[in-house]
Every structure is written in C-alpha cells, then in structure tokens.
Amino acid sequence: EIVLTQSPGTLSLSPGERATLSCRASQSVSSLAWYQQKPGQAPRLLIYGASRRATGIPDRFSGSGSGTDFTLTISRLEPEDFAVYYCQQYGSSRFTFGPGTKVDIK
Amino acid sequence: EVQLVESGGGLVQPGGSLRLSCAASGFSFSSYSMNWVRQAPGKGLEWVSYISTRSVNIYYADSLKGRFTISRDDAKNSLYLQMNSLTDEDTALYYCARTGYSSGCFDRWGQGILVTVSS
Numbered sequence: 001e002i003v004l005t006q007s008p009g010t011l012s013l014s015p016g017e018r019a020t021l022s023c024r025a026s027q028s029v030s031s032l033a034w035y036q037q038k039p040g041q042a043p044r045l046l047i048y049g050a051s052r053r054a055t056g057i058p059d060r061f062s063g064s065g066s067g068t069d070f071t072l073t074i075s076r077l078e079p080e081d082f083a084v085y086y087c088q089q090y091g092s093s094r095f096t097f098g099p100g101t102k103v104d105i106k
Numbered sequence: 107e108v109q110l111v112e113s114g115g116g117l118v119q120p121g122g123s124l125r126l127s128c129a130a131s132g133f134s135f136s137s138y139s140m141n142w143v144r145q146a147p148g149k150g151l152e153w154v155s156y157i158s159t160r161s162v163n164i165y166y167a168d169s170l171k172g173r174f175t176i177s178r179d180d181a182k183n184s185l186y187l188q189m190n191s192l193t194d195e196d197t198a199l200y201y202c203a204r205t206g207y208s209s210g211c212f213d214r215w216g217q218g219i220l221v222t223v224s225s
Contacts, residue, residue: 001168033211035151042201042217043143043151048209086151090211093165095141095153 002026002089004098012106019074021101023087027068030091034063034072037100038083046085047072077103108132110202110216117222122192128185128202128216136160136180139205141212142187144198144221154200155187192223 003026013019023032032050035043045054047063050070060075074081082105087098114126128140142154155176156165164176175188185202199218206213 031210033209035212037151042215043212044215045206045209045211045213048206048211048213052209054209054213088151088153088211093156093163094167095156095165095211097143097151097153100150 001094002029002092002096004087004089004096006085006087006098006101008101009099010102010104012104013077014106015077015079017077019072019077019081019103021072021074021085021103023065023070023072023098025068025070025089029068029070029089031089032063032065032070033088033090034061035086035088036081036083037086043086074103108204108214110204110214112200112202112216112219115200115219115221117224118192119225120193120223122223123188123190124192124221126187126189126200126202126219126221128187130183130185130202130204133204133214135178135183138207139163140178140185141203141205142174142176142185143201143203143212143215144196145201145218146195146198149198152198156205157185189221192221194223197221197223 034047037043051063109131139158177186201218202216203212204214
C-alpha cells in the first residue's frame with residue numbers, strides 16, 4: 001500500500017499570504033489529487049492529475065510535482081481558504097489519503 | 107444538479123451489522139464508478155471501497171479484513187455498503203463519492219452518514 005505523508009501538520013498564516021503544502025509518497029504515484037475540507041462539510045476536489053484544477057476552483061490554487069513529491073500552493077490566502085487539505089493517490093487499486101494539513105489563521 | 111444522499115447509519119452494538127445506502131441523482135449513475143470513504147471523529151479521511159461500472163472491479167481497504175461488502179443497483183441509482191462484525195474502530199462519518207470521468211478521482215461527495223458502534 002502506498003503511504004502518503006503531508007507536511008506541515010498545521011500551517012498558521014494570515015490572509016493574503018502564500019501557502020505551500022507538501023505531500024510525499026512512499027513510492028512513485030501516477031495520479032494525485034488534493035481536496036479541501038471545512039468543518040462540518042464534505043471534502044471538495046481541488047486538484048487532480050497533480051496539477052489540473054477541478055471545475056470552479058479559483059486560479060490561486062495550483063498543484064505541482066511528480067513521482068513521490070507533490071505540492072499544493074495557494075498564492076494568496078482568502079478567508080474561505082482556511083481549512084484542512086488532503087492529498088490522495090488514485091493510481092493504484094488502493095486509494096490512500098494523506099493525514100492532512102490544517103491551514104489556520106495566524 | 108448532482109446529489110448523493112447517504113442513509114442507513116445509526117447506533118449499533120459491537121459485533122453487529124449495518125447496511126448503508128447512497129441515493130444518486132442528477133447524473134447517469136450507471137456510467138460512473140463509486141466509492142465509500144469514512145472519517146472517524148476528529149480524524150482524517152480513509153478510503154473504504156470502490157466499485158466500477160457494472161460491478162466489474164471491486165476493491166477494499168486492507169484494514170477491513172473482509173467484513174464489508176460494496177454493491178450497486180443501477181436500476182435504483184443506488185450504492186450500498188454492507189458492514190458486518192462492527193467494532194468501535196468503525197465509528198465514523200461515512201461518505202459516498204463519485205469517481206469523475208476525466209479526473210479519475212472523487213469529484214462529488216455526499217454529506218455523509220454517521221455510524222456509531224457502541225454498547
């Protein structure tokens with residue numbers, strides 16, 4: 001099973017700042033997605049295929065990376081962006097999630 | 107509008123069984139693969155199971171040890187999860203999620219249904 005590790009566990013930033021979230025896989029991953037989850041809500045797909053924005057996702061969200069190292073970047077944090085972010089690999093028959101990074105207000 | 111609505115959750119004793127349902131609407135259900143994902147209270151997301159179109163391919167998380175069974179009824183636009191031999195570690199919010207055509211990952215999610223395993 002592919003294990004995903006996310007860092008940092010918590011990121012404390014102010015609105016307008018840049019957020020950089022990391023996702024590392026225990027072995028090479030062919031397909032990686034990022035999801036956002038706010039309290040009391042279901043997760044929402046942000047990025048798939050490592051770098052493709054899902055429908056309706058603002059362009060301040062971008063994804064990059066390949067192989068075992070991936071990054072989600074939020075260029076300028078808006079108040080609604082403070083949430084938990086999960087990466088997920090879906091290239092194998094076991095669709096594992098990372099433990100999440102919480103982005104909270106500094 | 108795409109909608110996924112889970113039902114069938116509740117309180118069950120350890121060792122008991124429960125069957126979750128997910129009613130789909132607003133899209134051609136039979137054309138999409140589907141999934142169950144769970145989230146224990148205050149914890150992260152855990153993928154549970156996947157079923158392809160026409161139930162050709164079915165996968166489960168290794169941690170389930172054969173206790174859960176996923177199925178679908180395309181005539182009823184419904185997805186199911188039969189859960190047996192439940193333990194307190196199965197206490198979680200259970201989401202059904204659609205696999206997107208172009209993305210291959212989970213592009214639509216239900217709001218989740220709570221399963222509590224406790225005596």
